[in-house]
Amino acid sequence: MHTKILITGRPGTGKSTLALWLVKRLGRPWAGYRTLCAGRCEAGPLFSLYACPGGESAPISRWEEGAIRPVPESFEGLGAACLKKALEGPAPVVLLDEIGRFEKDCPAFLGRVEELLGSEKIVVAVLKQEPLPYLDRWRALPGALVLDLDRISPLQAREVLEQELPPLHWGLTLRLYGQEKSFGPGPLRLLEGVERTGSLHRAAAEMGMAYSKAWKLLQKVEAEWGFPVLESRPGGAGGGGSALTAQGRELAGRYRRMLEAVEAAACQAFEEAFGDFGPGEGPGIDRNL
Numbered sequence: 178m179h180t181k182i183l184i185t186g187r188p189g190t191g192k193s194t195l196a197l198w199l200v201k202r203l204g205r206p207w208a209g210y211r212t213l214c215a216g217r218c219e220a221g222p223l224f225s226l227y228a229c230p231g232g233e234s235a236p237i238s239r240w241e242e243g244a245i246r247p248v249p250e251s252f253e254g255l256g257a258a259c260l261k262k263a264l265e266g267p268a269p270v271v272l273l274d275e276i277g278r279f280e281k282d283c284p285a286f287l288g289r290v291e292e293l294l295g296s297e298k299i300v301v302a303v304l305k306q307e308p309l310p311y312l313d314r315w316r317a318l319p320g321a322l323v324l325d326l327d328r329i330s331p332l333q334a335r336e337v338l339e340q341e342l343p344p345l346h347w348g349l350t351l352r353l354y355g356q357e358k359s360f361g362p363g364p365l366r367l368l369e370g371v372e373r374t375g376s377l378h379r380a381a382a383e384m385g386m387a388y389s390k391a392w393k394l395l396q397k398v399e400a401e402w403g404f405p406v407l408e409s410r411p412g413g414a415g416g417g418g419s420a421l422t423a424q425g426r427e428l429a430g431r432y433r434r435m436l437e438a439v440e441a442a443a444c445q446a447f448e449e450a451f452g453d454f455g456p457g458e459g460p461g462i463d464r465n466l
Contacts, residue, residue, distance in 0.1 A: 178341045179322035181294060183315060184334070185304045186326030192303045193274050195324070195331050199301050199338060200272045204346040206444040207270035208263035210256065212237065214373040217420065220245050222373045226252070228259035229272065230441050232434040237279060247279035252286040260289035263298070270299045276312065277305030287311055294318060347447045351436050359401035360432055367391055368406060368421055368429045375418040377407065402428065 182199065184192045193212070200207045208229055215225035218240035225234045235251035263271045271293055280286055293300050294315060304312050306327060316323055322341075324334045352361040363384075370380025381391035399405055406425030410418045421429070 178299075179320065180297065180299045181318055181321040182299075182301045182338075183304055183318070183321050183323045184302070184326065185306050185312075185316060185323065187306050190326035191331040192326055195326070195334055196272060196274050196301050196303050198335070200270050201440065202338075202342055202346055203270050203299065204343065204444065204447050205270050205299075206268040206441060206448065207272055208259070208266055208268040209272035209274070210259050211272065211274045214369065216372065216426075217375050218245065222375075226256055226259075228255060228262075230437060231259075232437060233259070247282075249279075249283050252280050252283040256280075256283070257285040257289050260286070260293060264289065264293055264296060270301065273300065273302040275303035275305060278307050278309060281309060281311075290315075345451060347443055349439070349443055351432075351439055353432065355401050357397075357401065360398060360428065364394060364398050364406075365429055365432055365436075367395060368425055371407060371419050372421050372426070372429075375410070375420065377419045 184196050186192050197211070210229055211227045212224050213227055214222045215234070215236060216223045220240065223236065223238050223240065223245065225236045227234045233255055235248070235255040237248050237251045237256075238245050239248055240246075260271075260273075273290060273293070276290065290302075290311075294302075302315070304315060306325075315321075322337075324337065326334065329337075350362060353359050366384055367377070367380050367386075370383050371377050374380055374383070377391055377395075378388050381388045384391075395406055402424075404424045405422050406428060407419050408422050410420055
């Protein structure tokens with residue numbers, strides 16, 4: 178299997194979704210970081226870096242003087258630290274989601290990325306489709322598998338990866354229950370979509386879900402938890418939309434942290450139970466994954 182898998186493409190092509198699917202499909206403990214929407218400003222979404230495992234976060238973009246600007250200290254601080262842990266730690270898989278122009282003045286962070294790409298770790302990296310020297314160099318990395326989602330669809334990319342992935346893998350779905358089912362992967366994707374797009378309509382469309390179904394799903398969540406998870410934004414030059422309430426954002430964050438902890442435990446248990454055993458095989462076989 179390729180040990181360096183680089184996923185690139187324009188915004189909105191599904192790079193991060195594919196990368197997260199891949200690290201989970203590998204079935205092994207993983208470390209690194211994710212980039213998740215943490216709010217919106219008048220120019221669009223703002224993002225934070227989330228260390229994995231652990232869930233520590235730091236903002237990597239902010240609204241300042243009429244523009245969205247990077248926060249280099251977050252990359253040089255938490256970002257570089259979590260990559261150092263990933264490099265030195267036992268997890269064989271590292272996720273870098275994602276890297277672009279905001280990191281260009283962050284030598285400590287970029288240096289850690291270089292070390293990981295030169296290591297024996299399996300590295301899954303999301304690279305923005307931007308003409309930057311370090312991104313160009315990594316996309317030309319000898320022996321790397323580069324998947325350009327401007328040229329192939331995420332489904333086609335998965336088909337390419339399936340040829341290399343082990344046939345045996347685990348899967349789980351985490352749901353929370355009160356009197357009834359109260360939260361799970363569907364509501365989480367909707368809330369994250371609203372946070373990123375500023376619209377429940379767009380979040381539902383991204384999931385291939387009817388707006389009416391999405392609205393009813395979140396109404397049920399609100400009834401179960403006893404507080405609103407969405408609030409309407411007034412119209413104006415940019416039109417109206419939706420935003421997460423503080424309680425909705427906290428609910429999504431708590432669920433995400435629990436999910437990551439459960440998945441990390443499942444990865445470890447799978448590796449211990451089936452790391453040397455699979456369909457058509459016996460124990461003690463080197464699977465060379």
